Amino acid sequence: MTPSLLFKVELDFDPGLLTPSQQLWYARLWTNINKYTEDSVMKTGNSSGVGFTGKHHVVALIEAFRVTHDITLLLQVLRYMKLLRNRISTFVIETDKDRAFIASMYALAAWVFHINREVDVFGEAADFWASEALKLCRVTNGTLVVPSDNLAHPHVASIETAYFLWKLTGVQQFLTQADSLFGVFNNEAKYINGALFWDQRMPITTGKLSLGWQESTYARYTIASFVTLWHVGYETVPMRELVEVVLRIIHEHGSLTKLMDGTGFESATVKQGSSLFGIVIPFDDSDEVARRNDVFYNKNVCSTIHIPASMLGTG
Numbered sequence: 001m002t003p004s005l006l007f008k009v010e011l012d013f014d015p016g017l018l019t020p021s022q023q024l025w026y027a028r029l030w031t032n033i034n035k036y037t038e039d040s041v042m043k044t045g046n047s048s049g050v051g052f053t054g055k056h057h058v059v060a061l062i063e064a065f066r067v068t069h070d071i072t073l074l075l076q077v078l079r080y081m082k083l084l085r086n087r088i089s090t091f092v093i094e095t096d097k098d099r100a101f102i103a104s105m106y107a108l109a110a111w112v113f114h115i116n117r118e119v120d121v122f123g124e125a126a127d128f129w130a131s132e133a134l135k136l137c138r139v140t141n142g143t144l145v146v147p148s149d150n151l152a153h154p155h156v157a158s159i160e161t162a163y164f165l166w167k168l169t170g171v172q173q174f175l176t177q178a179d180s181l182f183g184v185f186n187n188e189a190k191y192i193n194g195a196l197f198w199d200q201r202m203p204i205t206t207g208k209l210s211l212g213w214q215e216s217t218y219a220r221y222t223i224a225s226f227v228t229l230w231h232v233g234y235e236t237v238p239m240r241e242l243v244e245v246v247l248r249i250i251h252e253h254g255s256l257t258k259l260m261d262g263t264g265f266e267s268a269t270v271k272q273g274s275s276l277f278g279i280v281i282p283f284d285d286s287d288e289v290a291r292r293n294d295v296f297y298n299k300n301v302c303s304t305i306h307i308p309a310s311m312l313g314t315g
Helices: 020-033 039-044 047-068 071-085 096-115 120-135 152-169 172-188 216-231 239-249 269-273 277-283 288-299 306-314
Strands: 138-140 143-145 190-192 195-197
Touching: 020 047, 020 306, 039 047, 039 071, 047 071, 047 096, 047 216, 047 306, 071 096, 071 120, 096 120, 096 152, 096 216, 120 152, 143 172, 152 172, 152 216, 195 239, 216 239, 216 277, 239 277, 239 288, 269 288, 277 288, 277 306, 288 306
Parallel strands: none
Antiparallel strands: 138 143, 190 195
């Protein structure tokens, strides 16, 4: 199936056609969606909150939509993004890191809306958010350059921005930027014992020295970006190696390792519940990521949508 069809709405979606496991997680997903726990981020949050928490929420909704094609889930993306749109004229983006994340959220939402523009509300939203993403680019030597930053998670988010803007505009320079940004990442990445690791610094330069392996709290965003890119047809890093990273990070009792290589621990029950580590589930032949998410969810009260959204991928 082509990437565009993977993200097409089904106007007559029937949850009864989902597998029994998916029906369970679909019900849990809607229970948590209806709590509106993340709305305040888009309504009044600063640019860091919108870029990190807001985008992660949007990606979770889109991941659930990718699996189900349920139009009501895409309408939730529309509703959630509108909370920010309502104050877009006064919304201030404070850092380059935030700008990179927010631009990637705008571009991703615009592309998914664009794929479904035969539904009028999505067509209008696609045009609006594509325009907003383009506004965040800077002009360098007559070329629009996507916003980025010298840390791994915003760097990889910038690959998303460039790729989706290429899909939306057809401007080849954006695809060239996506390829160049990934090339930088790939040169820094290390394949060790079947897993893929990368530095928190991206790229490492004379003036910007290594910060060590990326911490898990930030790696969750990098991983989600790479999986999203894979689903839309832009293959970058091997998915199986990302699964191995996730298996080093998450534990069913709720703690996360501090670093992506499995070293150090932090008390982070809330953090696992609000993370999309399960986005790698479709690539995990062992089903261990799904099992750990399932055990964790059933032991803890989770009001966020991330685990239910990713568990829909178990089939």
